[in-house]
Amino acid sequence: MSVWTGSPGSRPGDGARARGAAVRPRRLRRTAALRSMVREVRLSPEQLIQPCFVHPAGIPPEPVESMPGVMRWPVDRVEQAASEALEAGVQAVLLFGIPASKDPRGSGADDPEGVVQQAVRRLKQRLPELVVITDVCLCEYTEHGHCGILRERRGQVEVDNDATLPRLAATALSHARAGADVVAPSAMMDGQVAAIREALDAEGYEDVAIMGYSAKFASAFYGPFREAAGSAPAFGDRRAYQMDPPNAREALREVDLDLAQGADIVMVKPALAYLDVLRQLRDRTTVPLAAYNVSGEYAMVEAAAARGWIDRRPIVLEMLTSMARAGADLIITYYASQAARWLREG
Numbered sequence: 001m002s003v004w005t006g007s008p009g010s011r012p013g014d015g016a017r018a019r020g021a022a023v024r025p026r027r028l029r030r031t032a033a034l035r036s037m038v039r040e041v042r043l044s045p046e047q048l049i050q051p052c053f054v055h056p057a058g059i060p061p062e063p064v065e066s067m068p069g070v071m072r073w074p075v076d077r078v079e080q081a082a083s084e085a086l087e088a089g090v091q092a093v094l095l096f097g098i099p100a101s102k103d104p105r106g107s108g109a110d111d112p113e114g115v116v117q118q119a120v121r122r123l124k125q126r127l128p129e130l131v132v133i134t135d136v137c138l139c140e141y142t143e144h145g146h147c148g149i150l151r152e153r154r155g156q157v158e159v160d161n162d163a164t165l166p167r168l169a170a171t172a173l174s175h176a177r178a179g180a181d182v183v184a185p186s187a188m189m190d191g192q193v194a195a196i197r198e199a200l201d202a203e204g205y206e207d208v209a210i211m212g213y214s215a216k217f218a219s220a221f222y223g224p225f226r227e228a229a230g231s232a233p234a235f236g237d238r239r240a241y242q243m244d245p246p247n248a249r250e251a252l253r254e255v256d257l258d259l260a261q262g263a264d265i266v267m268v269k270p271a272l273a274y275l276d277v278l279r280q281l282r283d284r285t286t287v288p289l290a291a292y293n294v295s296g297e298y299a300m301v302e303a304a305a306a307r308g309w310i311d312r313r314p315i316v317l318e319m320l321t322s323m324a325r326a327g328a329d330l331i332i333t334y335y336a337s338q339a340a341r342w343l344r345e346g
Contacts, residue, residue: 005310039323045089045155045340049133049290052081053228054119059157067295068222068302070334072098075118079126083203092131092336093311094184094332095119096229099141105149106141120178133182133211134175135195136168145226145233147187147241150244159241161189173228176205182265186239188212197262211290212263212269215251217244217275221270221296228295251277252284259287268293271302272319275326282327291323293333311340 028038037195053064057076064070073081082093082291097116099108108114116134123132139147148164150157164187172183173196183200185192200208217292218239242249251274255266266285268278269292297319305312316335323331333339 002319003249017300018308031321032130032301033157036111040320041321043339043343044326045322047101047324047331048320048336048340049092049330050081050090050336051094051095051332051334052078052084052119054078054115056100056115056119063134063330064097064224064228066227066299067334068306069338070298072228075101075115076124078119081121081125082130085337086127086130090336090339090340090346091129092133092182093123094101094238095134096135096136097140098230101141102141104143106138106167109136109167110174111171112173112174117174117178120175120180130180131181131185133184134172134180136172136175136183136185136192137187138164139187139231139233142228145231147234148189157235159189161241162192164189165191165195169195172196172210173199173203173205176200176203176208180208182209182211183268183311184211184213186188186216186269187294188213188238188243189215192259193263194261198202209264210262211265211267212255212258213269213292214255214258214263214266215274215281216242216267217245217274218293219245219270219296221273222292224295224299245273248277248280252280255281255285259285264288265290267292267332268328270297271328271331272297273322275322278323278326278328287330289327290330293319293323293331293335295334298334304313317342334341 028034053072054070054075057074059074062072085093095116099115101201120132123130137147139145144150146159148159149167151160168185168187175183183196185196194209198208258266263289267290268274271291271293282289303314304310316339320331320339
């Protein structure tokens with residue numbers, strides 16, 4: 001068997017190369033048409049998911065100060081934001097609720113007349129083709145801002161994992177009853193996917209999918225979201241249940257557990273600082289993989305663009321493409337509607 005020993009990048013059997021002609025990758029970068037023809041990753045509006053903050057009816061839409069261009073929408077006008085996304089080519093929204101009142105157990109989370117439940121019913125009635133995804137957590141609904149039920153143990157107040165699971169399951173079930181297509185547990189409680197899958201199946205909602213916030217890190221990038229949703233912890237932080245940022249192997253284990261419990265889609269959150277984790281997960285699993293381009297990432301781009309330091313459009317599209325290149329099938333981003341329009345414009 002003969003072995004080719006020519007220069008790096010060359011191959012036998014080509015007369016020009018055999019005579020020593022240089023290999024020139026730039027040939028395929030010369031024009032826009034050539035670049036498009038050989039493009040390895042193609043971002044499309046259908047991959048994007050638009051987050052949407054919903055508060056009670058009767059309150060006007062409110063801008064989120066730390067996220068220019070992002071609004072809190074009243075339930076009776078939520079279809080305005082969703083219609084904008086649909087018209088741009090975005091097929092899915094992710095709903096976050098901001099209730100009128102809060103209590104220690106997050107009672108508003110599974111209230112049949114809660115803001116998310118009302119929004120789901122309204123969207124499915126008016127925009128039946130829209131995929132409606134709901135965030136399943138307690139942090140927006142608890143007066144303490146933590147993602148679960150609290151208990152005192154050894155003189156410390158902590159989130160009680162097992163006591164929280166029935167609350168998450170009840171919340172997911174209330175969203176399914178309202179018409180949600182996908183529920184997305186984000187509390188990072190051990191066993192949350194299994195508890196939700198069991199509750200959904202027991203009530204006949206086998207077709208409702210679960211998108212697990214499987215690798216959700218205790219990140220500094222969440223600040224603007226907590227302002228938007230009013231969900232900052234009243235004390236302490238969430239490092240005891242969200243993932244430690246240095247840990248990539250642990251993320252693989254979390255995803256394996258969620259898949260074993262019945263997750264249909266798994267997620268990495270945040271996206272930009274965790275593209276390596278996203279890539280490892282893409283190499284490990286064949287299920288749909290989502291990345292969350294979070295509020296802090298959005299706010300940094302907006303702040304720099306407002307000062308003229310960067311050009312917003314190419315920066316946003318480059319960021320989103322990096323997530324797709326790392327392996328994301330789906331990207332949750334506050335830029336979804338705008339990016340979809342840019343992609344259609346070419």
